[in-house]
Amino acid sequence: MLNPYERSAEVYDLYYNWLDYENHSVTIHQLIEDRRRGAQSVLEVGCGTARYTEQLSRWYDVTGLDIAESMLSVARRRMPRTAFHLGDMIEFDLGERFDAVVCMFSSIAYVTSLQDLASMTRSCARHLNPGGVLIIEPWFGPDGWNTGHISTRVVEGDGLTVARLDTSVREGNRVNMRWAWAVAWEDGDADAYVEEHATGLFTVAEYETLLAAAGFDAEYDPTGPLGRGLHVAVKR
Ligand SMILES: C[S@@+](CC[C@H](N)C(=O)[O-])C[C@H]1O[C@@H](n2cnc3c(N)ncnc32)[C@H](O)[C@@H]1O
Numbered sequence: 001m002l003n004p005y006e007r008s009a010e011v012y013d014l015y016y017n018w019l020d021y022e023n024h025s026v027t028i029h030q031l032i033e034d035r036r037r038g039a040q041s042v043l044e045v046g047c048g049t050a051r052y053t054e055q056l057s058r059w060y061d062v063t064g065l066d067i068a069e070s071m072l073s074v075a076r077r078r079m080p081r082t083a084f085h086l087g088d089m090i091e092f093d094l095g096e097r098f099d100a101v102v103c104m105f106s107s108i109a110y111v112t113s114l115q116d117l118a119s120m121t122r123s124c125a126r127h128l129n130p131g132g133v134l135i136i137e138p139w140f141g142p143d144g145w146n147t148g149h150i151s152t153r154v155v156e157g158d159g160l161t162v163a164r165l166d167t168s169v170r171e172g173n174r175v176n177m178r179w180a181w182a183v184a185w186e187d188g189d190a191d192a193y194v195e196e197h198a199t200g201l202f203t204v205a206e207y208e209t210l211l212a213a214a215g216f217d218a219e220y221d222p223t224g225p226l227g228r229g230l231h232v233a234v235k236r
Helices: 009-015 021-035 051-056 069-078 114-126 204-213
Strands: 041-045 061-066 083-086 098-103 128-136 151-156 160-171 174-185 190-200 216-221 230-235
Touching: 009 069, 009 151, 009 160, 021 051, 021 098, 021 128, 021 230, 041 051, 051 061, 051 069, 061 069, 069 083, 114 128, 114 204, 204 216, 204 230
Parallel strands: 041 061, 041 098, 061 083, 098 128
Antiparallel strands: 128 230, 151 160, 160 174, 174 190, 216 230
């Protein structure tokens, strides 16, 4: 089995073509501006292929961080002049501070323990200027995930079609997802592989406790861009 996004990075943008990065980024920009007027720099952790990073560069000097080299190579192709760092959001040290740190589209799902979530919030706090803003779009909470369900999606692109079947095994508040990908190109080539994605489920209260402990005043919007909620926290 492959690591997360090891091979699917190349089809990620096509597969998630339904996500309205442009409009969601306007919301993110407003949330930052309301709390830190004139903010200039933003770090996206778990930036993936840099779809949010690219949109946020309309207003800010942007930097990206991701744990998957495969995703960063797509990001670097998209934004050749932007700094992208290979690193783990749980523990990183870029030696600089930003006016905002954002972690969007549930990249935080890949943090699988409360200890690591605490470390992630502390790492983000260390990279923020005083009064800086941390925005985390969470994944599901412990009550929101059902196993025993296989989801499917097929997307047609320009010269290729991508299909994915998802299944999962849950152990407590940890979910191991298996994504079975199949890709076919019009020139006759085809590929199929499985990636395993280990993820964690946390409650709103757990986020709030850890954000407060890391030195943030945090608010929670239960809806957020995708109905998954949004934590918006200001560093004291
Ligand atoms: C669902 S994608 C979201 C990417 C991007 N934010 C977007 O909106 O398209 C999740 C991303 O989180 C990254 N990721 C997972 N665990 C990570 C970690 N511990 N540190 C940094 N990035 C991580 C993955 O490599 C992947 O690029």
